[in-house]
Amino acid sequence: MAPRANWKGFLRLSLVTCPVALYPATSDTEKVSFNQINRKTGHRIKYLKVDAETGDEVTSEDIVKGYKVDTDTYIEVTKDELDDIALDSTHTIEIDEFVPKADIDNRYLIRPYYLVPDGKVGHDAYAVIRETIRSMDKVAIGRVVLTNREHIIALEPLENGLMGTLLRYPYEVRSEKEYFDDIQDVKLTRDMLDLAKHIVEKKSGAFEPELFEDHYETALIDLINKKRSGMPITAKAAPKTGGNVISLMDALKKSIANEKDAAPAAKVARDTAKEAAKDTKAKKPKKRVEGQREMLLPISGKGGKEAAARAATTPKKAADKPVRAPARAKKAG
Numbered sequence: 001m002a003p004r005a006n007w008k009g010f011l012r013l014s015l016v017t018c019p020v021a022l023y024p025a026t027s028d029t030e031k032v033s034f035n036q037i038n039r040k041t042g043h044r045i046k047y048l049k050v051d052a053e054t055g056d057e058v059t060s061e062d063i064v065k066g067y068k069v070d071t072d073t074y075i076e077v078t079k080d081e082l083d084d085i086a087l088d089s090t091h092t093i094e095i096d097e098f099v100p101k102a103d104i105d106n107r108y109l110i111r112p113y114y115l116v117p118d119g120k121v122g123h124d125a126y127a128v129i130r131e132t133i134r135s136m137d138k139v140a141i142g143r144v145v146l147t148n149r150e151h152i153i154a155l156e157p158l159e160n161g162l163m164g165t166l167l168r169y170p171y172e173v174r175s176e177k178e179y180f181d182d183i184q185d186v187k188l189t190r191d192m193l194d195l196a197k198h199i200v201e202k203k204s205g206a207f208e209p210e211l212f213e214d215h216y217e218t219a220l221i222d223l224i225n226k227k228r229s230g231m232p233i234t235a236k237a238a239p240k241t242g243g244n245v246i247s248l249m250d251a252l253k254k255s256i257a258n259e260k261d262a263a264p265a266a267k268v269a270r271d272t273a274k275e276a277a278k279d280t281k282a283k284k285p286k287k288r289v290e291g292q293r294e295m296l297l298p299i300s301g302k303g304g305k306e307a308a309a310r311a312a313t314t315p316k317k318a319a320d321k322p323v324r325a326p327a328r329a330k331k332a333g
Contacts, residue, residue: 023116087148098140107173112163113166133156141153195253195256
């Protein structure tokens with residue numbers, strides 16, 4: 001199912017306007033999530049909105065917003081009052097200026113969105129704005145209203161579309177001086193820096209996010225699959241510590257020695273991960289049959305086939321447990 005737009009409106013550069021839709025560029029829905037349940041009954045926990053003093057449940061129509069000014073003292077703000085101060089430009093992204101991308105401090109970046117033409121009209125105006133930004137090698141800075149608040153958004157070309165990144169306001173970014181002032185100014189020898197550079201060079205490579213693996217997510221899926229199939233869960237052995245570091249120079253030398261020993265195995269693992277990533281991209285995902293369950297990771301051990309067969313025929317309503325799609329079974333790593 002296609003994702004829903006978070007916002008729809010118009011993108012405007014002076015007198016050039018086109019209808020657009022804003023979609024989130026990232027998602028956390030693929031991650032395993034848990035519900036809180038009653039250990040005794042197995043039922044989900046339900047949260048109620050109650051009065052902090054009386055303990056009585058409060059209905060939605062009796063709940064209003066309040067700004068805390070003192071202990072147990074709040075200034076009540078009604079919906080009508082909030083509507084009165086709502087911004088007029090709630091449906092238009094107005095481009096105010098163009099700046100070099102290098103000028104945007106990474107601390108100001110919040111989250112990315114995809115901005116696409118909405119409907120069959122306005123594609124020419126959209127293309128004009130996109131290619132103008134691309135040709136000038138700049139980022140367009142505009143304003144967009146989401147959930148009644150105005151946000152700064154930076155627009156830049158991404159292939160044949162536009163990517164918009166929400167930016168923080170200055171009051172939301174803390175000064176680094178509050179944290180860095182107490183860092184000691186130490187002198188490093190040339191030998192230490194040369195050894196450290198050597199380690200960096202050995203570990204240098206291209207940025208390939210498709211090779212990243214969420215080890216904790218993989219462990220969660222493995223745990224759930226084992227519990228579903230009735231396999232015993234064994235406690236994980238405590239990790240071995242590296243011992244006390246005698247000196248920084250010794251640690252650097254030992255790191256280089258370890259890198260040399262691990263290099264062949266790391267190269268094989270990296271090449272294998274790349275091939276797996278290519279295979280995943282090359283294979284088209286199978287169309288999911290409504291009402292059926294997909295096994296995301298194979299269940300090993302006794303009864304694995306029977307458990308997989310049961311999962312494949314489980315109704316959709318009962319398939320609320322965390323699982324992973326077949327393509328994700330070939331995670332790089």
